[in-house]
Amino acid sequence: MIKRIQDLEVNYVQYGEGEDVVLLHGWGQNIEMMEPLGKNLCENKRITILDFPGFGSSETPKFAYTIYDYTKLLYELLEELKIVNPILIGHSFGGRVAICYAAKYKVNKLVLLSSPYRSQTKNGLKVKILKQLKKIKLLDGLAEVAKKHMGSNDYRMASGVMREILVNTVNADLTADVKRINAPTLIIWGDNDGEVPVEEAKELEKMIPDAAAIILPGTHYAYLENLAQVINILKNFI
DSSP, X not given: OEEEETTXXXXXXXXXXXXXXXXXXXXXXXXXXXXXXXXXXXXXXXXXXXXXXXXXXXXXXXXXXXXXXXXXXXXXXXXXXXXXXXXEEEETHHHHHHHHHHHHSOOSEEEEESOOOSOOXXXXXXXXXXXXXXXXXXXXXXXXXXXXXXXSHHHHTSTTHHHHHHHHHHHOOXXXXXXXXXXXXXXXXXXXXXXXXXXXXXXXXXXXXXEEEEEESSSTTHHHHTHHHXXXXXXXXX
């Protein structure tokens, strides 16, 4: 399904009935990377997953978005869909957006999956993510899905705008936003996350008043590597 938000076509899916759960994918990914969660949570929840602009089947931004531009777009999309006070679940880049959203707008609960909040300036981020995806046996081809979209025209050919957005994203420090979060927050991290140190999970837990961190064996994709366990944890939390 498509909604036109901020003069961009934004692709999303929606299924299930009940409380609203909004799933936010990571950098270079798309709806498919969050569906292992959505398909397992939709029995008594209404699931909404979008392709962020510049990824999947959504249009590429016309200028270099900041994380706050993505947050505003998400808010406007949820308004269009009449979703208020959602449960937000974000992985990595999507978790950054979720942090900013929860700092400014009302959310019921917040789940952060390996979600950095500090400035990160590592080189080769895309390559490292792909290498980690290929190590995960349970992904059933999702590494190829990610590779296809990370190497797509949306990333490489949009007059460099996606590269500019990546720079904006990794340079953003969200410490002040984290400190404004009041929603009950669950933090799930891999103990061998090569992209975002597990220490950030512990820091988030300390800064958010009602937060708990769960450290699982795994990489930046621990939520998929431990999918059955994570589903059980999420069902108990949300």
